[in-house]
Amino acid sequence: MEEPPTIEAVRIHLADDHIIFREGLEAILSSREDVEVVGRSSTGKEAASQVGKTKPDLVITELDMQIKSAQEILEGIREASPHSRIVVLTMQDSLHYLKALSRMGIDAYLHKTSSKEELMATIDALSRQTSPGGQNPVVVSMPRGLIERLGEEPEGALSERETEILVLAARGHSNDQIAEELHLAPATVKRHLANVYQKIGVRSRSEAVRTALMEQWIGIGEITSPDGDGHPGG
Amino acid sequence: MPSVPRVLISIQPSMYAEVLAFSIGKHRPRAEVSVLGPSEGLEDALLGVRPHLVVANRVRGTASGEIFWVNLDEPRAGEKLELLGADISADGYSRSVSNVTTAHVLAALDRAEKELV
Numbered sequence: 001m002e003e004p005p006t007i008e009a010v011r012i013h014l015a016d017d018h019i020i021f022r023e024g025l026e027a028i029l030s031s032r033e034d035v036e037v038v039g040r041s042s043t044g045k046e047a048a049s050q051v052g053k054t055k056p057d058l059v060i061t062e063l064d065m066q067i068k069s070a071q072e073i074l075e076g077i078r079e080a081s082p083h084s085r086i087v088v089l090t091m092q093d094s095l096h097y098l099k100a101l102s103r104m105g106i107d108a109y110l111h112k113t114s115s116k117e118e119l120m121a122t123i124d125a126l127s128r129q130t131s132p133g134g135q136n137p138v139v140v141s142m143p144r145g146l147i148e149r150l151g152e153e154p155e156g157a158l159s160e161r162e163t164e165i166l167v168l169a170a171r172g173h174s175n176d177q178i179a180e181e182l183h184l185a186p187a188t189v190k191r192h193l194a195n196v197y198q199k200i201g202v203r204s205r206s207e208a209v210r211t212a213l214m215e216q217w218i219g220i221g222e223i224t225s226p227d228g229d230g231h232p233g234g
Numbered sequence: 235m236p237s238v239p240r241v242l243i244s245i246q247p248s249m250y251a252e253v254l255a256f257s258i259g260k261h262r263p264r265a266e267v268s269v270l271g272p273s274e275g276l277e278d279a280l281l282g283v284r285p286h287l288v289v290a291n292r293v294r295g296t297a298s299g300e301i302f303w304v305n306l307d308e309p310r311a312g313e314k315l316e317l318l319g320a321d322i323s324a325d326g327y328s329r330s331v332s333n334v335t336t337a338h339v340l341a342a343l344d345r346a347e348k349e350l351v
Contacts, residue, residue: 018309018318023336024253027260043315064315091247091311112309113247116256 010127013039013054015047015061016089025060028116035123045069048076051084058126060087060119067100074104085126087139089119098140102210108139140213158196163212165192170209239347242285244270244293245306254289257336262343286346287324289339302346304339325349 012029014037016022022040029035038054041047044061051059059077063070077086085107092098098109107129108122118141125139158166168178175193179186193205202208241258243251248271255267268283270276276293280301288301291308302324309318320334324345331338 017315017333018250019333019335020257020306020318020339021250021253021309024250024257028253028256031256031260062315065311091309093311111247112249114249116249116252119249 009034009036010058010123011036011038011054011056012058012060012123013037013041013047013051013056013084015041015044015059017042017062025119029123032120044073045076048073048080051077052080055081056084058087058123059084060089062090063088063092063101065092065097067097070101071104074101074106078105085129087122087126093142098142098214102214108141110139110141114141158199158212162192162196162199165189166196166208166212169193169205170213237351238264238266239287239343239351240266240268240283240285241287241289241343242268242270242279242283244274244276244279244288244290246272246291246308248272250306250309254336254339258339258343261336261340265343265347286350287339287343300350302342302350304334304342306334 012035014022014026014029016025019042022042026037026040029037038056039047039050041050044063047059047061059081061073061077063073074086077084086105087108087110088101088106089110089112091112093111101109107126110119110122122139122141164182165178168181173181175186175189178184179189182189193208196208197203200208200211202211239262243255245251245254251269255269258265258267268279268285270279276288276290280288285301287304289304289306291306293305303322305321305323307316307319310316317333319330319332320338321328321330322334322338322342324342
């Protein structure tokens, strides 16, 4: 008789100083067959000292607002466990803070007003990615209302076609694949992407995707549902 | 039909309410847990749910003989992380804890079940 396929669990370290929240989160995550909580700590700093032993796939951590200490913690985690993806789950709602963390190479930024389903979707999305630490776009879940409250307008307005190409790039498609999917010449795709970089002031595909996600020009649902409609504005 | 302990959770942010509801359901499967949305009124919910234990923030309640309370601080953004304190009011006694745990809430629920159900 054929044995059922084994599920390789995503191994997670949880760091949050709110014990009641951390315990509940662990209970929810542990209820999934494909998730194993391998460590827990009250702070990101403690996490950095623990993950060297457990080498989790994912570190879900709260960070305080001080950029310098956040950077030290993130560097500590990266040094101790270079292949761990880092999810910042926080109450901080500053776009500037989000941008700073993004430059530090976090893999996801979730505001604590997100739902547990959004957290699960983030874990699923990250577990499908192949390389941690800035090689992939940052996954962001932040209430649109908070973004609006911050009063910051997007720096560049992308056309529908540019956004469409950016979504496909965010899904990891090459220029040739995008060209094939949209029935365009590869050179046209390249030109559109060059326009995108210029409009939003970035120099690479990953920076462009990261900025578009942060500014909520594209959404996580668009890049994690390749079979969905996937068309920006559609 | 025997009564079951009823818990009403009215805390923000919503992820805190969701994880606490899950914890209570896991550890006390007999309990009926209701989670109040951010736009729903607590007073109406108190009449509708008739909880034995309320876990809330923003509202200050005391053990009335009919309801026990756990009042949590509301997490907020800030320069430094802050512990999540709570005032627990049950069965004529009241205590404050500096960093509330699931066990604190379960203890209040157990006491509520013993005294009120």
